[in-house]
Amino acid sequence: MLIPPPLALYVHLPWCVRKCPYCDFNSHQGKDGLPFDAYVDALLRDLDHDLPLVWGRTVHSVFFGGGTPSLFPPETIDRFLQGASSRLRFAPGLEVTLETNPGTAEHGRFEHYRAAGVNRISFGIQSFDDASLQKLGRIHDSREAEHAVKLAQDAGFDNLNLDLMYALPGQTLAMAEHDLQRAFALQPAHVSHYQLTLEPNTVFFARPPQGIPDDDLAWDMQEHCQALLADAGYRHYEVSAYARAGRRCAHNLNYWRYGDYIGIGAGAHGKITVGATQQVLRRWKVKHPTAYLAAAGTPDAIGGDDDITPERRPFEFMLNALRLQDGFALADFTATTGLPAKHIATPLEQARQRGWLALSGTNVMLTALGRRFTNDVIELFLDH
Template identity: 50%
Template structure:
């Protein structure tokens, strides 16, 4: 659909054409569940390790214009909804909590009106401790946002300074308390390990402090140096491999002792508190991607699976003369085993084997030769009912996935 009178799109905005097969038959049997990712691309300051599409905020954010663009972007993508309701919504960034409650309310109203929410929809907002205000977060909760993901990274002053964070450890602790006081009984803390100069005791101290805040979920992952970041061009001195291994082993043991079950490579939760939005990614569900630089994975009624991405620069996203979408790639049959397993095998319990066919439209037999090779190397469990990595396969997940490359 091109921008035209009555289309609901501003002049110059171009939608995407959805081509149905002549029969309208869906080879997948039924379309996967649908989620929405909303990208807010501004931060108070860009961190030196961050490779996300984030930009330093000016004195005034173009909040109203960006919300209008997001809603027009949603309008252009409605053709991909196909009658499904949203099981989860995730506001990521950047720092989405820089936006007012009124702005987020307009976005959520548009999503509910144009797409609709499933029962017990999970709506997550990313926030950083340096942006916490009690009244604002109470307002967020009143909108129906029912989960927070708080970017702590560390509670120690030297580590936070090395990471370029704007908050201190006390602010991080207060943020968790303020989240609970605002009505968020379900929240995640983001925590890194393997930081510059970090010892085993440093890492365990951070974990003890995080656990003391009683989050329902912890994302605990190792710092990696990514291209196009300050740390990539000016790498800090990171802990030796032996120290990293000790941190990983001791940290996982500590988390388990306090009731946090590892259910994904870097995700730990209290019982029943897994992140539903991320589970949708890892089980190869569909998701709309709205906002500057947002990515999407979408299935069509004629059996195609595509990944799309939006223009990265906020100025381009806000320019009515430019299309929202920057590119699209169809996943071919040869790509699908790797694409599916790259997500599913991150889950420590794996997935039912039948899900491969349900999500890709391909016969399970297509994996047979590669499964045998992975099982022979001790990387994949010999379980005909599930696709699940062995403990060794979890440790060497890249090696496991290499076996499924086309």
């Protein structure tokens, strides 16, 4: 039997000041006079349309992603959260994250975001090296990055994440270390540290920048930076996520544990377990903001629905759960996929024999070797 897991709410705010050349997210360069109020109205209509899928369930986290959510004035975030909390049951003290570009941070805004109910800020810093930021097409410099973080701290935010990238064009090992040291000086609760990748349908994929470190140097950066993060008190709990005690990202943890989430907004994706029909449903919305604004709250806003069959669920589960350093419990696999553990006994044993997975009682996790062959491990669970 499928048991509906914890539920989260993802809200996509699609506009940004300028599209970064490495970005493959559904983001659109905004012009003057963005329709903030009309978009909040559309979000609430969208939520109303999806509500029958989650009647009576409690939301444990909210995440505003983008685009650049911090383009939205605090009063629009406040109006959305008030509208959403009147439609859904919000857990007491739930985590509410707002992604923020340091180039859009303004004095006084963070106080109002906090008053609206936002209690976690995720800053897209990427680097503290000004030349690297220019190569990445960012609209901020290192001074603005530090200033933005301090503005949020002055406003009372103590749950802050800093996004940093490594293996940047022209970056050396010393430069990657320097970025982390600048981050540590700001004492964030959480650091997301991930390698620059050239994703299809991006400017960098079509025209790769010169000086991208080779695989050996990128690996050296990863290992060295992981050690620095550990020494600074950040526990590595997911492929690219590091947190101080008690500060792991609840929203992202729910993804990695194959939890449920409503996805509203242009191009947003959701995953819902429907207990009555024993379905796992993935739903996504139309991508372009203009089309979304026109159709939100109607079936025309749905870009597609995908019923995840039992044969596909083990692969989907592993694609998420094996990102976690602590792995997963077999009981959680059974609850969220509706399949008995014996259903994956063969691929589990194959991976164990190859030294990729370790089994401790009823818990499964990647070994150090398995982390270097994660894609191969996950492929073992295709069509099981």
